Amino acid sequence: MFFSQIFSGSGALMPAGSGGWLGSSLVAGGTSEAGPVINPQTALALTAVQRAVTLLAESIAQLPCRVYQATSPDDRKPVIDHPAHRVISVAPNGWMTPFQVHEYKQLSAGLRGNGFALKELDMDGSVKSLYPLHPDRVQVMVSPQDRMPYYRVLLAPDGIEGVFPLRRMHHVRWIGDNVYAGLSPIALHREALGIVAASERHTARVFGNGTRLSGVLTRPREAAAIKEQGAIDKLLSDWKGKYGGAGKAGEVALLQEGMEFKPLSMSNEDAQLIEARSYGVRDIARIYGIPPHKLGDLSGATFSNIEQQSLEFVVFTLMPWLKRHEESMERDLLTEEDRAAGVYIQFDVAGLLRGDTQSRYAAYAQARQWGWLSVNDIRRLENLPPIAGGDVYLTPLNMADGKTGLAVGPVNRAQPSAQQINDIDRIFT
Secondary structure, three states, X not given: OHHHHHOOOOOOOXXXXXXXXXXXXXXXXEEOOXXXXXXXXXXXOOHHHHHHHHHHHHHXXXXXXXXXXXXXXXXXXXXXXXXXXXXXXXXXXXXXXXXXXXXXXXXXHHHHOEEEEEEXXXXXXXXXXXXXXOHHHEEEEEOOOOOOEEEEEOOXXXXXXXXXXXXXXXXXXXXXXXXXXXXXXXXXXXXXHHHXXXXXXXXXXXXXXXXXXXXXXXXXXXXXXXXXXXXXXHHHHHHHHHHOOHHHOOOOOOOOOOOEEEEOOOOHHHHHHHHHHXXXXXXXXXXXXXXXXXXXXXOOOOOOOHHHHHHHHHHHHHHHHHHHHHHHHHHHHOOHHHHHOOEEEEEOOHHXXXXXXXXXXXXXXXXXXXXXXXXXXXXXHOOOOOOOOOOOOOOEHHHOOOOOOOOEOOOOOOOOOHHHHHHHHXXXX
């Protein structure tokens, strides 16, 4: 009755987009110009794609995700009694963990551009459970009456099917050529991935059908040929037995009758195959905005820039995805009254943004002695409980106004004062 009223009158339920495109159905893929068929399944078989999408999914799923309420412009508090807290942090449904649900949503969005979960509502309208859906089962439709998205779910073994309004669906989407459904990165970059898949296939065939020798034994032209196959086999077997294997490295060989051993180096074709595979990894890293070293390509990485690239991965790659998830959860799991009251959902990325131990502690010491972090501020950043008296902010002596009564002596870079040493020590207690 509800849907007949929504879709009756001047218009009918229409596909999202144009040209008959139904939401995520574009991700079916197709044959690339390079030859291989590219779809989410075949693309996932490429090691760099598999690593890229699982890296994003696992990085997001491991982060704590909590419901907060802003109590003032400068303060907030966690809201653990909110129904959304149980769904995103405790038990999304009867058999999946929060990690698995967040991971599956991101994996779906990373491969197909859309992540869907059906909401089970409680009697008061709050979200009781989330049931992730395979994106290929969901078609995003638009009602001409209210221009809102509706979701047609195809039947599967879980028994879920039908058309559901937005209030029953949790939808995370990537960019797309319409405002209702995301575009699959795999479909968008089908040709680029086709080149990578064709390179992998060609490399496998070369090594499967080609001959790869470590070296050859040669004899002078004027020497009589060894015609008996048994003698040839015995010669090669003796050579391999005496000098083959890592344990025989460095042995001295004695060759008779003018024989020589000539090792074979890597051919130009082999070098080109390796370079083509490296290029494929870098191309996939560009598609997902991931530093190549996180996909196993260390050709451009150094000890001095690995940490910086890791921070850039959090800021420029993970943060946009996290924002999509956070805002989608706030729209789908919170009520308008919740949002008006300052309730919001946020992933905690503080652990990913921290530098190494030595750099952090040096920064803490400087912040403590100049008075803009207290001991408890520092302990909170390190996920440690507060201590009594740890909320005091120090003021350098040469900057004190004479009213606080709390100060440290002038900073001596060569020899810190006893008070400074004690202050630093208190950070670790």
